[in-house]
Amino acid sequence: MAxxxxxxxxxxxxxxxxxxxxxxxxxxxGLMILYAGIVKSKWAINSAFMAFYAFASVLIxxxxxxxxVAFGKHMLPFAGIPGPALSMEYELTQALLPTSGITANFxxxxxxxxxFVFAAITLVxxxxxxxxxxxxLAWVLFVPxxxxxxxxxxxxxxxxxxxxxxxxxxxxxxxxxxxxxxGTAGFVAAWWLGPRLDADREDNxxxxxxxxLVGAGILWIGWNGFNGGDPYAASADAGVAVLNTNICTAxxxxxxxxxxxxxxxxxxxxxxxxxxxxxxxxxTPAAGVIAGWSAxxxxxxxxxxxxASMNIFGKKVAFMRSVDDVLGVFHTHFVAxxxxxxxxxxxxxxxxxxxxxxxxxGGAIDGNGIQVAYQIAGACFVVGWNVVWTSLILxxxxxxxxxxxxxxxxxxxxxxxxxxxxxxxxxxEGTSAYVKGPLRGKEIEGHCDGGGEGGIVMGKNPSxxxxxxxxxxxxxxxxxxxxxxxxxxxxxxIVAR
Numbered sequence: 145m146a147x148x149x150x151x152x153x154x155x156x157x158x159x160x161x162x163x164x165x166x167x168x169x170x171x172x173x174g175l176m177i178l179y180a181g182i183v184k185s186k187w188a189i190n191s192a193f194m195a196f197y198a199f200a201s202v203l204i205x206x207x208x209x210x211x212x213v214a215f216g217k218h219m220l221p222f223a224g225i226p227g228p229a230l231s232m233e234y235e236l237t238q239a240l241l242p243t244s245g246i247t248a249n250f251x252x253x254x255x256x257x258x259x260f261v262f263a264a265i266t267l268v269x270x271x272x273x274x275x276x277x278x279x280x281l282a283w284v285l286f287v288p289x290x291x292x293x294x295x296x297x298x299x300x301x302x303x304x305x306x307x308x309x310x311x312x313x314x315x316x317x318x319x320x321x322x323x324x325x326x327g328t329a330g331f332v333a334a335w336w337l338g339p340r341l342d343a344d345r346e347d348n349x350x351x352x353x354x355x356x357l358v359g360a361g362i363l364w365i366g367w368n369g370f371n372g373g374d375p376y377a378a379s380a381d382a383g384v385a386v387l388n389t390n391i392c393t394a395x396x397x398x399x400x401x402x403x404x405x406x407x408x409x410x411x412x413x414x415x416x417x418x419x420x421x422x423x424x425x426x427x428t429p430a431a432g433v434i435a436g437w438s439a440x441x442x443x444x445x446x447x448x449x450x451x452a453s454m455n456i457f458g459k460k461v462a463f464m465r466s467v468d469d470v471l472g473v474f475h476t477h478f479v480a481x482x483x484x485x486x487x488x489x490x491x492x493x494x495x496x497x498x499x500x501x502x503x504x505x506g507g508a509i510d511g512n513g514i515q516v517a518y519q520i521a522g523a524c525f526v527v528g529w530n531v532v533w534t535s536l537i538l539x540x541x542x543x544x545x546x547x548x549x550x551x552x553x554x555x556x557x558x559x560x561x562x563x564x565x566x567x568x569x570x571x572x573e574g575t576s577a578y579v580k581g582p583l584r585g586k587e588i589e590g591h592c593d594g595g596g597e598g599g600i601v602m603g604k605n606p607s608x609x610x611x612x613x614x615x616x617x618x619x620x621x622x623x624x625x626x627x628x629x630x631x632x633x634x635x636x637x638i639v640a641r
Contacts, residue, residue: 151238153249159378160254166369167261171268172199178359181352186559188568191275198267198287205288206260214299218243221307222297229256243305248376266322272471273330276340277550289537313522317374319429319484320526327478328530336538339468341556360417367424371431381499385432392443396423399447421476422446426484433496442487450479489516
């Protein structure tokens with residue numbers, strides 16, 4: 145029989161573990177399959193693997209040293225004392241954030257895991273700006289370094305009892321800690337990496353929009369745990385946070401879609417996904433401290449301001465066009481996070497703050513206009529810190545570790561197979577032919593399995609057993625059309641043009 149602990153509330157513990165699991169599902173598989181579907185087919189595996197690796201790597205770093213840097217005992221105004229969170233005695237004790245003095249009625253093990261899934265999704269979001277060209281080994285090094293020197297710092301400063309918490313910055317669930325930081329770092333890192341190949345930028349159609357929608361759905365519903373778990377209790381305020389999250393997200397998606405119709409003449413499902421994400425991001429710093437009417441207003445702002453940022457500012461300003469932020473993380477996370485953070489300073493209510501357990505006397509709507517200034521100050525710190533440290537980390541990887549930040553142009557032409565020796569899709573099995581010629585920018589000589597209108601190179605120096613005339617097409621960043629007569633004895637060739 146389990147030992148009875150006087151501080152343990154089994155309902156709070158059950159909800160906290162459920163909320164943590166929902167947030168974990170947002171990364172694995174949510175953003176994994178969204179990334180795999182929204183890129184060109186030749187980058188599906190690499191994009192998903194960047195997210196998959198980040199989730200695992202962050203967890204190991206988190207429990208060995210990262211958690212206590214972000215939520216441990218005071219060392220600096222922006223960092224706790226690093227150390228492991230792995231002993232049985234530590235994991236079984238009551239959850240406590242020692243610098244801020246916040247306690248919860250569940251064990252430290254639950255707290256450590258709950259905070260981990262937030263750290264992990266921050267790196268996964270950041271990866272969205274870097275898809276389609278980052279050297280995987282550079283990403284392997286970047287994840288633990290950025291977690292330690294960027295994420296943990298902002299988390300401690302705002303959530304762990306650091307100087308921004310003392311100042312009075314409100315960030316309910318990570319509008320600043322997660323979204324502004326990942327949006328800033330993603331944009332800066334994209335500048336350091338340089339753009340994708342021109343062909344990949346010009347034709348960047350998603351390979352599987354159905355997969356994108358599945359990932360988006362997991363992301364939306366998973367956000368109930370993202371925001372609903374931050375009161376650290378199955379409380380009334382958790383219910384407010386969940387309801388406001390869904391209200392703002394729905395309004396944001398509808399507003400973005402309306403903008404698409406008015407500007408482009410057609411509703412875009414990818415645009416709707418972007419609008420959804422912006423709503424989720426914008427409500428995050430405000431979720432449980434604003435009223436439902438304010439959530440509607442915030443949803444309108446998050447569906448229009450980032451839309452204008454992405455579709456007008458991002459396309460007409462030369463510098464913005466030169467930085468290849470693949471999934472528009474700057475717009476959907478940085479801009480939407482700033483909209484949400486500043487709006488929190490306006491719309492926060494006295495009763496909402498009290499329900500969340502903070503002492504702020506609301507925002508401007510309740511006569512506390514200085515809260516807007518606090519929110520702006522918090523955003524400035526997060527942006528400045530991430531610009532500097534993301535740049536330092538990438539320079540360290542490139543110039544000290546001597547690891548290239550991006551793949552070679554030859555590998556960029558090939559994609560997943562060059563990085564991982566694997567392909568996401570195999571089509572048109574059933575017939576075979578000999579292929580010789582340039583494919584994906586390389587001289588290819590191999591066995592083509594295909595039928596009528598599809599094919600894929602499978603090996604090298606094959607025999608040919610097929611009779612007849614065929615046409616094979618490959619979508620490897622552009623159509624390569626193969627036509628010729630195939631003879632009984634394999635003496636003929638199909639030449640890839």
